[in-house]
Amino acid sequence: MTAVEQRFREFKMPDVGEGLTEAEILKWFVAPGDTVTDGQVVCEVETAKAAVELPIPFDGVVHELRFDEGTTVDVGTPIISVDTDPGAGEAAPQTAPAAGEAVAEAPAAAPESEEKEGRQANLVGYGAAPASTKRRPRKPLPSAQRSAPTPSAAAPAPQAPAPAPAPARPEAAPELNGSGRPARPLAKPPVRKLAKDLGIDLETVTPSGADGIITREDVHAAAEAVQAARETPVAAPATAAQGRERRVPVKGVRKATAQAMVNSAFTAPHVTEFVTVDVTRTMKLVSELKQDPELAGLRVNPLLLVAKALLVAIRRNPDINATWDEGNQEIVYKDYVNLGIAAATPRGLIVPNIKDADAKTLPELASALGELVGTAREGRTSPAEMSGGTITITNVGVFGIDAGTPIINPGESAILAFGAVKLQPWVHKGEVKPRQVTTLALSFDHRLVDGELGSKVLADVAAVLERPKRLITWA
Incomplete structure (x- = not known):
């Protein structure tokens, strides 16, 4: 270095x-x-x-x-x-010479015969430059010699008679290609390296330096033009809708989510089952837990008990917590649950997960859920927090949606959708009464989860939410 x-x-x-x-x-x-x-x-x-x-x-x-x-x-x-x-003073990085700046190395004095032939120094890597009548400027002479007349380069030697003047030869032009440009673009080695690093073909760059030399600024301008062309949407034909539409490039989180959903939908055969359940007792328990001193300051809501109910169902049906290894043609069963929670953010949908959620108490799960949601809304979720998930919950009920067919998060086997909780007429103890009712939907990968296993898991989640005391008896 x-x-x-x-x-x-x-x-x-x-x-x-x-x-x-x-x-x-x-x-x-x-x-x-x-x-x-x-x-x-x-x-x-x-x-x-x-x-x-x-x-x-x-x-x-x-x-x-x-x-x-x-x-x-x-x-x-x-x-x-x-x-x-x-503190070392002014200096320019070796990889970034100024635009159009000549190579700093001073050429050695050319032999007299070379000067007579009109040859000139050339940039490294360009080959020999064509002959020219131009001469390199001479260094200033000492004062003692300034008064003496100095013959010009075109003047004959003192001892030889002056030849008849000949028309000056025009400077030979570099070899051109079919488009009228030099067959090999002229650029200094650092500029060539810059173009290579940025993926720019020097043949496409318009030079602005002296004698047609491509500068760093030319390369950067070409790179910016390429980037702008990638990000600028193609202009749509003039229509009545022009001016009432806007186009946004698909990138970042939204681009990754779109690709993941396409891969999941067309790789894993999805099956979705639904169940409608009376969650009146669960909603009452949520109200009571909010007043519990052990949970003071924690995020206590219906989603917390849905998460706990799913963890109980997984404990009773552990084969649902698995993944399909296509490369090795194996089913990988996992003895831990990293519970993913789908979160809508300004940058798109992300699915961070709570590591080892099955080993957490209710207060610990509430704390982890609150941190996960808060971090996601602030846009501070790290990649590590979104990797390694095993099963996911998506809470579509917060948008007033009753149910849906969620797409499985890639690398997992199932996803549970929790619908809106609404007051509806329900048969309770032989009478029609207003009850708090919701709909659950479970999508699962039918390659490794058959209908029986998927149905058992969904039925267990519904049973816990209908009678939350099962959180204790089934635990």
């Missing part, structure tokens, strides 16, 4: 998820010139799973932010450079 590379450190976009390939820069917390320290959060990015804050791993002064907010960047691409030795 050179001294310049040691001084100017680059921080690359990390893989903050499980094998993710890109992330969108949501917000920068620093600007060029700001001092940063090891572990300081410099930006927030959104992956296909969650929004994550990125800390810088070294000290220094921010030299350059490589991408603007809202840009999607591939994992492994440098996003920020830091001057780790700002």
